[in-house]
Amino acid sequence: MPASLRPGDWEVPLDEVIYFDNAATSWPKPPEVTEAMVRFLNEIGANPGRSGHRMAVEAGRVVYEAREAIAELFNAPDPLRVVFGSNATEALNLVLRGYLRPGDHVVTSSVEHNAVMRPLRALERQGVEITVVGCAPDGTLDPADVLAAIRSNTVLVVLNHASNVVGTILPVAEVAAQVRAQLIAPLPAPLLVVDAAQTAGAVPIDVQADGIDLLVFTGHKSLHGPTGTGGLVIGERVDLARLEPLKRGGTGSRSEHEEQPDFLPDKYESGTVNAVGLAGLTAGVRWVLKQGVEAIRAREEALTRRLIDGLRAIPGVTVYGTLDPARQTATVSFSIAGMEPSEVGLRLDEEFAIMCRVGLHCAPAAHRTIGTFPTGTVRFSLGAFNTAEEVDRALEAVERLAGDTRRRTHSARRMMHQAGYEQQGG
């Protein structure tokens, strides 16, 4: 029997599904990812960094390979500066809750995900000051506005690398360069925290060249790893004594002490790591490195151009963002006049087997910025495995739905017109 998707009472062969929800999590994964995870479970299995037997040593090697792969992809100064956790949300909580103290000031943008805004709003209640710099309605950010928001107590600048709503890429390297150039010693420049959940593996990132102090990544989107993987690259400017761990516990190291180790990565990695997930993540990152991030980006840019141009040509469809694939990721938000995003999403799924995400995408501030709050948008997010043919099929589907709403509106107007006519006795 062919693999198929069978939610409820309808069935679609998996190879006919159009998966446009890669900004939520990528699918399918390269086969190497599954193979690496199965191999770990069947042949390695042990707890990394705990026991000294050969299976545990092999498990530890698998985890170290994941650090090496991430360090290579982002040009981290040392694989030991890669700290793993369960996702980007956990890494962001580590940074924000571990670094900020009452009286500190943070600058962030108006297109951040709730993984940034919710911890920040909670910290605000404890006395941390926050400035949210407004982005333009297309999601773009002017580095000068970030610079203008910096005060003497600003310790972090926290920016999305790309919006998960409209895909707009923020100028993080320019912000880093300008912030450091403007600030004069003895005032230390604030650290730059970049939430690369939407760009890691899809847009080139070099933490050293780009001046990123803390890079947050998630493993299950464009790095093609499984869910339950993610983490942080900690730059050399970060004061580790100040950055508190999110949790404390067993690390397999310094077991004679009841105090948390103060060295990397153990300070921030308590409890058994997701070794099977990291085996898969290494395979995903190696797959990305083999393709080349530039090549993945070029391919996704071409598909995004096809999608944006096609959507814009459909009457009744509004596309949000820069409308320029060179300035955004492969995430495209749009709406159809006269049809709620929830209805569009349901019909795309049920009638065309197109999987996408509608609504507010855990980023209400971003929707306020682009003017689509509280209704939200329909979001198509393409990935490394999507094709031009799938884009064309999706465009046909959107055209059909937009045509339906036009016909609906037309007949509603005709009925109202007739009713008015009758009331006038015509």
Ligand SMILES: Cc1ncc(COP(=O)(O)O)c(C=O)c1O
């Ligand atoms: C910009 C952004 N930041 C953070 C996250 C959180 O990622 P995770 O769910 O892996 O924690 C997401 C997830 O969609 C995101 O798009």
